[in-house]
Amino acid sequence: MQSRVQIQPDVSTPNKRRLNDSAGSGGLPTPKQQRSGNKQFQDNEIILDATGDNQQVDSTSKYIKQHKIPFDQVKRxxxxxxxCFLISFHPINEDQxxxxxxxxxxxxxEYLKQQNVQINRFSFVGWAGAKLKLGVNGKEDYINLVSTEKWPTSIMNIPITIEKPKFIxxxxxxxxxxxxxxxxxxxVKEEISRSIASVVNLKRIQYSYNRKTDDYRFHVKDLQEYNRALNMRRISIGNVIVPITQFLEGNKLxxxxxCWRLGHIRNKCSAPTARCRICLQEITDIQRHNCSQQPRCAQCDGNHHSLSSQCESIKAYKMQLKEEVDNALARGVIHRSEPNK
Known part of the structure; x- marks a missing residue:
């Protein structure tokens, strides 16, 4: 006998904020260890905080009143x-x-075009220190650049190395x-893989309230499979037909x-020395740094990671950011953007 489950109306993904690196397009990605080191993230699970938690209002109201988020952060x-993709140059002599x-x-x-790598021209070109930063707007262009190994090895006879993004x-x-x-x-993982072969990073979403069913989030490396799954809108898991929806990103911090503090990005940092993302010790030589593995928060000096959802300063920033983003969207001052298909 075929199993049945009541299908509820499709709704947008609960607002789990992804702490993307704030450098925006092509900024250095947040190291995976930062996320996995947080006690909030268990193996194969994503824990979502309940929205509108009244307990945090009193403890963060003072912070909110004292802070006004700049418009560039609202846009970001x-x-x-x-x-983005980064290119490092390695001149052989001073004449180059x-x-x-x-x-x-x-x-x-032009080189990629000759190698039959089909992309549109780069939509972003700039420098990140001594590295050339190249970006594209389209998902198909991005996947083609990530998957190809036909990048040039030199530009104008100067040897180069390519750094591809380290996360999906x-x-x-x-x-x-x-x-x-x-x-x-x-x-569940095996059942999904039978329909979507390129699935990676499968996580069960853990909500802060009781539910009779589970939701799972995952990435799809193949663009055709991603679009196919999204268009189908349904998938079979153990003879149960369940819906597939697009994951909606939260506001980026x-x-x-x-220095791991809120409110500015790396190239605007005034700190004389970089700090360890875990213990916050100053790092003068990364090879000789010996991390204590004891988390310390750059916002409140608490014993948790600097971007932890446990931090009251992070909670307050998210609350204020959401309010200002919602107001700006309502006024038409900003618009949510997403990569072209």
């Missing part, structure tokens, strides 16, 4: 730029001059909903990956 919160950003980008584009952006994430509680995680 709703941006959905794809991660690094070309301008635009000239180098044109050289890379959330614009490639999907959510399957209303899986009957009690289904084994590995069974502006924070620094040098």
């Amino acid at each position: 919160a709703v941006s959905s730029n794809l991660p 001059k690094v070309p301008s950003a635009f000239k180098a980008a044109d050289q890379v584009f 952006p959330d614009c490639f994430a999907l959510v399957i909903r209303y899986i009957p509680r009690g289904m084994d995680f590995e069974f 502006t924070y620094c990956t040098r």
Whole structure:
């Protein structure tokens, strides 16, 4: 006898904020260890806080009154730029001059075109220190650049190295909903993989309230499979037909990956020395740094990670950011952006 489950109306993914690196398009990604080191994140699970928690209002109201979030941070919160690709130049002698950003980008584009790598021209060209930063707007362009190994090895006879993004952006994430509680995680993973072969990073979403069913979030590395799954809108898990919806990103936080404080990005940091993302000790030589593995918060000096959802300063910033983003969206001052298909 075929099992049935009541399908509830499709709704947007609960607002789990992804702490993207605040450098925006192509900024250095938050190290995976930062996320996995947080006690809030268990293996194969994502824990979501309940919205509108009255307990945090009193403890954060003072912080909110004293802080006004700059407009550039409000704009960054709703941006959905794809991660950029970085190119390092290695001149052999002093006579070799690094070309301008635009000239180098044109050289890379033409080379990829000759190698039959089909992309549009780069939508972002700039410098990140001594590294050339190249970005695209389209998901298909991004996947083609990530998957190809046909990048040039030199530009104008200057040897180069390519750094690809180290994580899959959330614009490639999907959510399957209303899986009957009690289904084994590995069974669910296998069932999804039978329909979507390129699924990675499967996580069960743990809510802060009781539910009779489970939701799972995952990334899809193949764009065709991603679009196919999204268009189908349903998938079979153990003879149960459940819906698939797009994962909706939360507001991005502006924070620094040098000092780990809120409110600015790495290239605007005034700290004389970078700090360890865990223990916050100053790092003068990364090879000799010996982390204590004892988390310390750059916002409140508490014994948790600097971007932990346990931190009252982080909670307050999120509350204020959401309020200002909602107001700006309502006034039409900003618009949520997402990569082109």
